[in-house]
Amino acid sequence: MKKIGLLFGQENGFPQAFIDRVNDKQIDGITAEAISIEKVIQGTPSGYTVILDRISQDVPFYRTWLKQAALDGTAVINNPFWWSADDKFVNNELAHRTGVKVPKTALIPSRDLPLNTSDQSFRNLVYPFDWDAIFDHIGFPAYMKPYNGGGWKHVYKIHDREEFFAQHARTGQLVMMLQEEIKYQSYYRCYCIGGRYVRVIPYDPYQPENQRYLTEDSGDTTLLNTIADQVAQLNQYLGYDFNSVEIAIQNGVPYVIDFWNPAPETNEKVIGTENFEWVVETAATYAIQRAQQQTPGTDNLTWGNFLQHAIQGQQTAIVPGAKRVAAKKPTAVSPAKPPKDTKTLKEPKAPKVEEKETPARKTAVKKTKKKEE
């Protein structure tokens, strides 16, 4: 029997729905359950063919256990090695190479010294940093946000250099990014599962949490197809199996804003019943596919195209805006119908999604006189 295990945290709803959906399909030799760990000892197999990981970003103990499971042949969704290695700044850098547009972005050293460091640890940093060049390049207004954050924590809209230094002074040891503002006319949140199944959801970040996922889209099929295509490209390039991507449309041009959400929001009350149904069905179908493809004792993880190319010694585009990498076509675009329940395994029919947050507008603070040091 091939077992699909779910590793999850505080969320309710999705975990049981996912497990039930896999089991309701009654696929021969495949079953799903909530993972139960009572000890972790080297050399001991996890017992799972596939694991869907919804929580290791918050629990380092789980992350390491998942790596052990992966070394033993478990297909872990998402790849715990890659998820440990990347961050938003790196992903922006990589996104360029798929041909999608990302906002201009600069990396900012943390305001406070990291633990166990002193000024002596930073003798390679030029002081003061070349702020003028950074501000000239990014422009104002800009967004300042952590290089590895989520849930709108420490996301600030910044209007000028004084406000930048005042806000930066409040970010402690966080490494931040300063990013060009995209003045968008419409905004989408997109689920991507298996680097291929895409659901594009019109989204209004400034509505109350449970009203942000909209049901009406622009009806512009060309745009929706472009978005779905870019989302699939990006996830195949980065190697994420289960992710959500935020895309802002400025003058008809999509910019990817946030695409590092490997445990995307699945609360039915937040994302709505149709999106919830799509995620449950698509995730269950995909996990079954991965279980059927899994070969024990081998590497069953997904690795991004760019890593595969690097390993195979192929030439990869390294110039921003370079040619797109070849990607599998996405299978569907918004607006989507919930897939029908079926006993035989079929590809999911539709696309869209993701997280908890507080609108950035509210986090903008008044300017202070405080200057950088």
Ligand SMILES: Nc1ncnc2c1ncn2[C@@H]1O[C@H](COP(=O)(O)OP(=O)(O)O)[C@@H](O)[C@H]1O
């Ligand atoms: N460069 C940007 N241009 C315009 N809006 C932005 C930009 N960056 C962030 N935002 C706004 O702030 C919100 C939160 O930022 P995001 O990058 O998604 O961080 P998080 O990962 O914490 O959700 C976005 O949903 C968007 O509304």
Ligand SMILES: [Mg+2]
């Ligand atoms: Mg976001």
